[in-house]
Amino acid sequence: MPVLLRTLTSGETSLEDGELDALRAGFRGPLIGPGDDLYEQACVVQNGMFHRRPALIARCSGTADVVDAVRLARDHDLLIAVRGGGHSVAGHSIHDGALLIDLSAMRGVDVDPQRRVARVQGGATWGDVDRETQLFGLAVPGGIVSSTGVGGLTLGGGIGWLHRAHGLACDNLRSAEVVTADGKVRRAGPEDPELLWALRGAGGNFGVVTAFEFDAHPLGPTVANGTAIYPAADAGQVLRAWRDWASGLPDEITTRAVLWTLPASPALPAELHDQDVLIIGAVHAGHVEDGMTALEPMRRFGTPLADLSGPAPYTAVQQAFDPFFPKGGLLSYWKSLYFRELDDAVLDLLVRRGRERPHPVTMLHVPLLGGAAGRVPAADTAFGDRNADYLLSVDANWTDADDTARAVRWVRDVLAEAESMPGAAGTYLNFSGEAVLDPGARASAYGDNLERLGRAKARYDPHNRFRLNNNIPPQG
Ligand SMILES: Cc1cc2nc3c(=O)[nH]c(=O)nc-3n(C[C@H](O)[C@H](O)[C@H](O)COP(=O)(O)OP(=O)(O)OC[C@H]3O[C@@H](n4cnc5c(N)ncnc54)[C@H](O)[C@@H]3O)c2cc1C
Structure with missing residues (x-):
């Protein structure tokens, strides 16, 4: 059965069986559509205000699955929603008719106690991070509810129980692996400082983060x-x-x-x-x-x-x-x-x-x-x-x-x-519970950084494919 998906221009496009089969052939996670056993459960997000029906849920098992999903969206101009922990108060992580890139199966956390660094997959929760880092007497500043996703919280800042001691979650982000709108895998860090700068506070705009690398600090148990x-x-x-x-x-x-x-x-x-x-x-x-x-x-x-x-x-x-x-x-x-x-x-x-x-x-x-x-x-x-x-x-x-x-x-x-x-x-x-950001809210959040963010958006996502977020339009 062909699948009807929403496009960026608010129209719809149909994915034929052959195209879906080609995607399925390489994809390691499940591709979930309406009628599949996993679908209803996969539509539940934290905020009970939102009962939305994506056209296709790509539950990625790793970076290669994310690349395939983003390339599919790029080639067909699809509306993309990205879900980490699913806690978006504004409902950004689920949308009717969208291709939902669901990272909830990517929750691995790997701790290097010598370097005091935690590598965290893009769909992990803070509970996942705490569990692994505390094994080594370390902690990464996160939020105050452990089921909140590392992805959205970090990319938007991150206020918790340790921000006065060690900074916001985004301040502790050393580097990240990101699948950008062109379907390429990039490293945000010394190799690409502008992308890292942008991820630290305005992140959902710049691509799908498949892995975060954080500084971890001695704390606990x-x-x-x-x-x-x-x-x-x-x-x-x-x-x-x-x-x-x-x-x-x-x-x-x-x-x-x-x-x-x-x-x-x-x-x-x-x-x-x-x-x-x-x-x-x-x-x-x-x-x-x-x-x-x-x-x-x-x-x-x-x-x-x-x-x-x-x-x-x-x-x-x-x-x-x-x-x-x-x-x-x-x-x-x-x-x-x-x-x-x-x-x-x-x-x-x-x-x-x-x-x-x-x-x-x-x-x-x-x-x-x-x-x-x-x-x-x-x-x-x-x-x-x-x-x-x-x-x-x-x-x-x-x-x-x-x-x-x-x-x-x-x-x-x-x-x-x-x-x-x-x-x-x-x-x-x-x-913020606002689903649509007005220019005033953007300016009040990002202040003088807004112009630079607009230029970064133009560089990494010129067609504004990642728009279901606290959106920054491309500038220049
Ligand atoms: C119960 C509750 C408690 C909270 N507590 C705190 C708190 O203590 N401190 C605090 O600062 N905030 C807190 N928040 C707010 C929270 O930071 C945001 O709602 C955040 O967006 C949640 O992240 P998530 O990954 O769970 O959300 P999701 O709904 O999965 O994602 C929200 C958006 O973030 C982006 N995103 C998520 N993961 C990725 C990724 N890997 N790559 C690219 N983009 C991604 C996408 O744009 C996505 O639409 C809380 C929210 C709730 C509902």
């Missing part, structure tokens, strides 16, 4: 972990104390504040179920006992409902939020805004808007930035400006599609109000 859970009723006072403490922290400590309602989950003590809370979380990336001493103050900002702080396995810290983000189980719409400082007016907004959250699993999430991540000059990586000390991420999550309009409106209202506050500027695109 135990880390000093702070988790103080305060009643939301005390949020005004606790947030002020947290902000004042956070302003003088050493790089080893990465901390965040989260306004949320704790789910009735077996992962949590029963007395915490359904409580509206402010969680102050922190990880110290150094000596464990010194770390616990350094984290003492955050446990006394008020009277916690529970204090789960203590030395903990690094892998457990990395997985602590996992049970609350089941694949496809939540609908999500997020937006974010950087703040150079947290004025009292911003804290008051958090407290008030925190009370109005449209669903218990909706959260207001405020990581402290700075440290090593903050010292990288804006022009050194595509990611851009690092001057903000905080990020406000307004993360609507809900379970019933009937609540979508209300949840999306709430996020937009909070953002609109926050944008008028002192110190607000710019957005973090990895936390």
Whole structure:
């Protein structure tokens, strides 16, 4: 049966049996179409807002499969979606009628403990990376949910528990193997510094990364972990104390504040179920006992409902939020805004808007930035400006599609109000639920790097084949 696929010009083209057979002859992974046993499961992504139907899913087993898929797209002008871990909040990694290049079978991680380097295949999750690197007492800065993909998170920046100690995930990217739009395999690194520069923050635009090479840092297996859970009723006072403490922290400590309602989950003590809370979380990336001493103050900002702080396995810290983000189980719409400082007016907004959250699993999430991540000059990586000390991420999550309009409106209202506050500027695109990027959002994310990115896009992807992402149009 011929397969109908969408083209870049929004039309459709038909792949005849012979062409599919030729592809199949070399392809090592499965080629999955509607009606195949694997298809329905292969369409499930993290964000339950998206129930899309790609025309063909090429589940690649290695770089050669990726090359074949990209060449097929090039030769037939096909619309391509690329999926790593499938966590795109904006739904970039699945599209109706597209050729989906699915990297979920490419999850190998190879660690060189002598060089302190981890080579990670393009579809691995942070859980895969942590598992292998921790064998050698090493860690690569990633995110805070272990099922998130290395691919999208790194290519968009990467904020987690180690960014103040060791930089964003993209700052730790040494080199990468990339299949570019012409179907060639390139190495981004000393051989091609411009491609590496572009991958560090604007990456989905430049090709399919089949392997990442990261710097890994000594850490674990135990880390000093702070988790103080305060009643939301005390949020005004606790947030002020947290902000004042956070302003003088050493790089080893990465901390965040989260306004949320704790789910009735077996992962949590029963007395915490359904409580509206402010969680102050922190990880110290150094000596464990010194770390616990350094984290003492955050446990006394008020009277916690529970204090789960203590030395903990690094892998457990990395997985602590996992049970609350089941694949496809939540609908999500997020937006974010950087703040150079947290004025009292911003804290008051958090407290008030925190009370109005449209669903218990909706959260207001405020990581402290700075440290090593903050010292990288804006022009050194595509990611851009690092001057903000905080990020406000307004993360609507809900379970019933009937609540979508209300949840999306709430996020937009909070953002609109926050944008008028002192110190607000710019957005973090990895936390963006916008499916289509307007020029303003692009400029606010990439700033002065945008022009150079446009030229890089023209060089590596002149026809904008990789466009289902935070897209940068080719320039010049
Ligand atoms: C529950 C949850 C927790 C999160 N936590 C964090 C966090 O702690 N810190 C943080 O910074 N972000 C976090 N994010 C945001 C996350 O970084 C982005 O959603 C990111 O895009 C997810 O990457 P992925 O590979 O899982 O996504 P996918 O949906 O697979 O990919 C998203 C896009 O990235 C590109 N891409 C992915 N892999 C490749 C590749 N190998 N080669 C080329 N392009 C690729 C493609 O353009 C793709 O469309 C979180 C998201 C969710 C849903």
